[in-house]
Amino acid sequence: MxxxxxxxxxxxxxxxxxxxxxxxxxxxxxxxxxxxxxxxxxxxxxxxxxxxxxxxxxxxxxxxxxxxxVIAVVLEDVPGGLHRVARILAENDINIEDAYGFVVEKGKTAVLVIQVENEPHAQSVLERNGFVLLSDEEIYRL
Missing domain, CATH: 3.30.2130.10 (VC0802-like)
Incomplete structure (x- = not known):
């Protein structure tokens, strides 16, 4: 987390x-x-x-x-990277209440920071779909 x-x-x-x-x-x-x-x-x-x-x-x-x-999700920094996360959450009836992101390495890695109502459920859904979630320590080592 x-x-x-x-x-x-x-x-x-x-x-x-x-x-x-x-x-x-x-x-x-x-x-x-x-x-x-x-x-x-x-x-x-x-x-x-x-x-x-x-x-x-x-x-x-x-x-x-x-x-x-918050949930910090690692994304590919490519067209469609955000869509992939948003689609998985929408398909599982999870509403993104707030979000922002930043690029770690252009063309490779970005991080999307999201707030949702049921964070444990959202984390489980994202992890089951192959997304990497970052802890505080992992974010700051990027």
Whole structure:
């Protein structure tokens, strides 16, 4: 199982800088980040090399941070790589509630980070269909 840190923040200048500064000063490396906003507020989702430490640091600095379990799926970085995962999940009636990805090696490997309602079931389905799922430690060694 992998983990991401989600931070709820007002959408205004300096919020991302503050998050990045806090983590950088304590030697936490951000591997992936996604930001979404609506009506003046946003959610910053971070995959960090030390997710527990990132979570604790952000909370210590007064930021509303949450540590969440996610599924990190290894994909081929080719056309159709995402479709293969999405098809398997859809065929098994598993809804992707949130997702983002990053390329590890162009043309070879990517990682899709997903949140679903029933993670153990989704993990089982993906593994039965030959997908490799990454733990926190494996993500950060990529």
């Amino acid at each position: 992998a983990h991401q840190v989600s931070v709820f923040a007002e959408n205004k200048p300096g919020r991302i800088e503050k998050i990045a500064r806090i983590l950088a000063q304590e030697g936490v490396n951000i591997r992936a980040i996604t930001i979404s906003s609506a009506n003046g507020f946003g959610v910053v989702k971070i995959l960090a090399d030390q997710p527990q430490k990132a979570f604790e640091l952000l909370r210590e600095h007064g930021l509303p941070a949450y540590l969440q379990e």
